[in-house]
Amino acid sequence: MNIFSERLKIALSEKNMKASELSELTGISKSSISDWINGRYEAKQDKIFLIAKALKINEGYLLGLDVPMTEVENTPNSHPYIEETIKAIKQLTLYQQEQLLKLTRYNLDDISLEILEILSNTDENFKKDMLVYTKFKYLEYEKLEEEKNADSRNTAG
Structure with a gap:
């Protein structure tokens, strides 16, 4: 399983959000989100941006960087x-x-x-x-x- 998949699962769980809700917020298909969650594929940068914005988390966290899963609004002042x-x-x-x-x-x-x-x-x-x-x-x-x-x-x- 890839780190993106793991972190996406954690973020969804922490935000009490279902994949279907993320799909509605981002406009990304449910099947793509399911593929990412199950580790079949890894999302491209533009989709990671949309996901991070919808979940209000640090994009770097989803990318596997050693950063906290903080809200995007706090990131510039970190x-x-x-x-x-x-x-x-x-x-x-x-x-x-x-x-x-x-x-x-x-x-x-x-x-x-x-x-x-x-x-x-x-x-x-x-x-x-x-x-x-x-x-x-x-x-x-x-x-x-x-x-x-x-x-x-x-x-x-």
Whole structure:
């Protein structure tokens, strides 16, 4: 059994939620959720994002990282460097934020770790946690972009 399957079972149990309820909240088919719970397959990143958001847990927990199963809202403030990084990014102009996002889009893992190295000399666990957070925010951004594009196609047609 894979770690994703185990942690998904634990999260559902702790949140007193059935797979069918998770399916309704996320729009993911019941059969896919059943396959993941039974360890037949492992969910892709975008589905893990939806599941974590619906369960209000840390996406990194589902990914198998050594992090607590905390609510998503608490995740950004779990380490002071994350809060400082977010504040610094918010001070950038919209254009600068878009350029940073484009830069990370090309090679998210390597560039994110390089950015973290520049920002601070922290331990490896923090770097991994920040990488998960960066991926999480990137998927959130992609989802918003998809919705924006779909809206503009609907209004144009």
